[in-house]
Amino acid sequence: MKRSTWIALGLTASLALAFTALARLPSNQLESRGVYVQFDAVSHNIDRANGFPVAGGHWRWEWKDLEPNYDDDYRFDEEVRGFILRQASRGKKAAIGFETYVKRNNQAHPEAPYGALAVPEWLYQSYDNVALWNPRGAEPHYYALNFLNADYQAKYAEFVDAFANWLAANPDLASDIAWVEIGVGMDSETQPGDYWQVVSWPDYVFYNENLGWTGEDWIGYVNWSIDTYHNAFRIGNPSLSHIPLFLNCAPTYPSHPGYVGNERTVFTDYAASKGIGLKNNGLQADRASAALYGPLEKWGAAEAPGIVPIALETYEQWLTDETDLYWGLLCALDKHPDVLEPDRWLLVDRDYQRRDNYVAIWNWVEPYVSVTPFDTPGIWCALRETEHGNGERGNFRFWLYERSDLPGGATVPEWNVTDAKEGRYTRRTDQATGNRFMHFQVLNTSAFYGNPGPVTVQVTYLDRGTDWWQLTYDSISGEREARLVQKGDSDHWITIAVPLTDARFGNGYSPVSGGGTAPDLKIDCMGDGDEYIHMVEIEHGPYHTIYLPLIAR
Incomplete structure (x- = not known):
């Protein structure tokens, strides 16, 4: 088996360049650029002191864990504060996300019939039609979340406002927040359910066939989510404008075979018009459906009609070895990202030891994150072609x-x-x-x-x-x-x-x-x-x- 030999040259000068490069983000968001470890814990020791070129760590909470027992029972001090302070203790920024609905096979809450709901129990017990019984698919059956329900939206908006207000009232904590994800649909992404996963298929067809939700319905909900976070973090609390907001926009709805629509384009353009960042949660080395990268290529390109933050998220399950990681990150840089969010296994092994050959690739990549054509340390072209008919063409x-x-x-x-x-x-x-x-x-x-x-x-x-x-x-x-x-x-x-x-x-x-x-x-x-x-x-x-x-x- 062939392997790569890497040499280190000019480390001090390069690291200085990485830290001082001017970013393409707004001036008050410059400190948010970089590599963030998904679902990070400081006990994993993935930080600069241990040789990793990372800027921070990420965590995503289920709504029900932060407002568990009754309306206004917020647990930001008990749950979120500690995460922010632990990240800061290692010189890292904290990236925050929320979700209201998860897959049926979610490891934390697999039990039927409420296990896919990430909203508080008091919400669906107090308001009819927040949770809808879904008879589709094999038993056991589950309740599905009614994203279009007015009571759900009203209480979710209150929750988002409360979190933003809490941050604004704690500027010492807010200064250590790198960015916030907009929680929209399943797993916080821009789909209510996933047609392509067996475990999620019953929810998708329930929304699509039983409830008859259309693309216009879903665009309306995604745009409402964008407005909710924009109102909370920009209009209601302008002191939080230093915190980029990201829409997890890889998936869309409808997405079943034969359907052709432009929903993803519509809601990502709407997000970008408000300065909301675009985050793709599906980075691969040669993605078979390259259309998923379209919004990032549009808004991250040198000739973009406006500058919005760009981010990509990826996992070891998609970048399974050094070669996949290398080409996956070249693919990411091609979109000119401000943030990269890998899972921990793309940095450490199962014993939490540094994967030096992987970290070497990250060291090359990191200086190219969030730069412009005028302050980049270099320009390059990696020659290749897709192996898929609907893959990403060209170099x-x-x-x-x-x-x-x-x-x-x-x-x-x-x-x-x-x-x-x-x-x-x-x-x-x-x-x-x-x-x-x-x-x-x-x-x-x-x-x-x-x-x-x-x-x-x-x-x-x-x-x-x-x-x-x-x-x-x-x-x-x-x-x-x-x-x-x-x-x-x-x-x-x-x-x-x-x-x-x-x-x-x-x-x-x-x-x-x-x-x-x-x-x-x-x-x-x-x-x-x-x-x-x-x-x-x-x-x-x-x-x-x-x-x-x-x-x-």
């Missing part, structure tokens, strides 16, 4: 673009070229069809466009064969050779670092208006054998990457 890009439309630049995607993570997805030149080049252009406009000053170009290539390849670049005096490389046939992935002092990078590319007719960087296979390229990266100044994938053995 993962961070403001460096492959221009396959320029002459001789049509590249060929390949998969599983080697067992190393760099070879899981890649692209090659295609000299047999006259396409011996790979062309790249930097974002126009960015800090790397038009005389960027000293930069370092890094190219990760497959050292297969003994032929040659050439790297050229757009300099202040025209196209120049940067490096001529002869391969050594080691069958390893090798990264070269090439410092440039006279780069112009004046051709540029805009996702809106296109780019110039010449590349800023060009790889030439020289006609003596095709080149497999994993990544091209450009950084400001001297070489400073924290951990570089140098050689895969």
